[in-house]
Amino acid sequence: MIFGFDENELKILLIRSDLEIFKGQWSLLGDFAADNEELDGAAYRVLCERTGMTDVYLEQVRTFSKPGRHPGGRVLTVAYCSLLNIEQHKLGKMDNELHWHTVKGIREMAFDHKEIMEFSYTWLQKRIMEHPLGFNLLPEKFSLRELQNLYEAILDIKLDRRNFRKKFFSMDFLIDTGEYEDDVPHRPGRLYQFNFEKYELNKRRWTGIDF
Amino acid sequence: MIFGFDENELKILLIRSDLEIFKGQWSLLGDFAADNEELDGAAYRVLCERTGMTDVYLEQVRTFSKPGRHPGGRVLTVAYCSLLNIEQHKLGKMDNELHWHTVKGIREMAFDHKEIMEFSYTWLQKRIMEHPLGFNLLPEKFSLRELQNLYEAILDIKLDRRNFRKKFFSMDFLIDTGEYEDDVPHRPGRLYQFNFEKYELNKRRWTGIDF
DNA sequence: ACTAAATGTGTAAAAATAACACACTAAAAA
DNA sequence: TTTTTAGTGTGTTATTTTTACACATTTAGT
Numbered sequence A, B: 001m002i003f004g005f006d007e008n009e010l011k012i013l014l015i016r017s018d019l020e021i022f023k024g025q026w027s028l029l030g031d032f033a034a035d036n037e038e039l040d041g042a043a044y045r046v047l048c049e050r051t052g053m054t055d056v057y058l059e060q061v062r063t064f065s066k067p068g069r070h071p072g073g074r075v076l077t078v079a080y081c082s083l084l085n086i087e088q089h090k091l092g093k094m095d096n097e098l099h100w101h102t103v104k105g106i107r108e109m110a111f112d113h114k115e116i117m118e119f120s121y122t123w124l125q126k127r128i129m130e131h132p133l134g135f136n137l138l139p140e141k142f143s144l145r146e147l148q149n150l151y152e153a154i155l156d157i158k159l160d161r162r163n164f165r166k167k168f169f170s171m172d173f174l175i176d177t178g179e180y181e182d183d184v185p186h187r188p189g190r191l192y193q194f195n196f197e198k199y200e201l202n203k204r205r206w207t208g209i210d211f
Numbered sequence C: 001a002c003t004a005a006a007t008g009t010g011t012a013a014a015a016a017t018a019a020c021a022c023a024c025t026a027a028a029a030a
Numbered sequence D: 001t002t003t004t005t006a007g008t009g010t011g012t013t014a015t016t017t018t019t020a021c022a023c024a025t026t027t028a029g030t
Helices: A039-051 A086-091 A113-130 A144-155 A161-171 B039-051 B086-091 B113-130 B144-155 B161-171
Strands: A002-006 A009-016 A026-028 A057-064 A077-083 A098-102 A174-180 A197-201 B002-006 B009-016 B026-028 B057-064 B077-083 B098-102 B174-180 B197-201
Touching (some): A039 A057, A039 A077, B002 B086, B026 B113, B144 B161
Parallel strands (some): B002 B077
Antiparallel strands (some): A002 A009, A009 A098, A057 A077, A174 A197, B057 B077
8 A cells, every 4th residue: 555645635556457357457556475575575675666765654554364355366465554755756757557546536446455445544544643654745844734734635634724733833743944935836825834834854753653 | 362361460371382492482372274264264263262262352463474483484473362251261171281371471482472472462552442342351240340450450550440430431331230249258448339330341332343 | 446458439630622713915806 | 906715824712531639438357
């Protein structure tokens, strides 16, 4: 499950299924693990191979094991969730078979991947409430508005501007970089702070997913 | 990971390792899944075979996959967590090779089972804060004191009597059965309510682990 | 008879969360 | 050029949740 965030929507990276019976359907990225490969490493390998990116958030979600879930025989799938900056990925050359889909818009998928996706999405919604993972979906520097849009998209709810800001500042993860974004069209509003002042993650205070 | 609760301590059911190199060490209960078996079902099968019990809480925790974690070759372990009423289990004839250990007292285990146990224990501590799972470790009818002792043992903290009671009553999961326990030595205290009045789970209100 | 340990009970403080309004700015529309 | 619309900045209050806390009472143990 490779998630990205673009145009204020949560996206997921999919590939066209290469199996005849799932022709035209989309499937999650995956691969078989080598005999001597730890699954964390295998998932990371696939991630890097497919996206060309490194240093990406990745965490195990759950194992799916229904018999018959793969037409070719018995296959267990250990699902991993990854969050990356979609812009950074798009800058590299995009594999032709890969496509970013909106999470909300997907109707049908190959195998039991719809079920896996829905489970992982619910998992992510919960996870993001407990750990500051959202940063991984944004560029290094971002505005509060971008961050709030991200949370609203993932959780599929509206958040209060003031409470959101209060919450994040109280956690003390954000550093005000003092920079402003200038080369995007200005929105209404007095000081542009919310929209254009850039923040970044305070890495001294946040050293991992557990806090 | 088969957890039980006895003598105010969290216990876990272990078996002596049958491998020479782990001689004398304890290991978690497990088995290989059959070719056409869903892992949920396989875990449940092992659970029933070993304990003779049915209708037991069981949930997937995580998959462990380090190469070399099993001397006989590549083995992936999908850990499941089960909570059962230890009294009920003890009433059946106890397999000679099985033994209930205190979770806190275990020093060494076969394979990487110590790591799996610690991960699952942490998982359980978190899980039990979010879902009312504790009931599964107690007999059908139990006192508030038993329930509090259980939470204190699992979380390894002291809880306030009044706040604990308030919390559980506000959740509205408990039914006062009107019964009292008489055949155990009375403890000090005025009305015995906390210690001896029996409650049971309100199954109308609690239909699963998600609430 | 006395001591020790555990009980029953309610309230107040603190912390976290949720709700809310108005003046201001810029873009878009008229 | 004016008007409308949408979006911003800011602080306070109310609500809810969580935590802290004391004393009279009861039984077991000595």
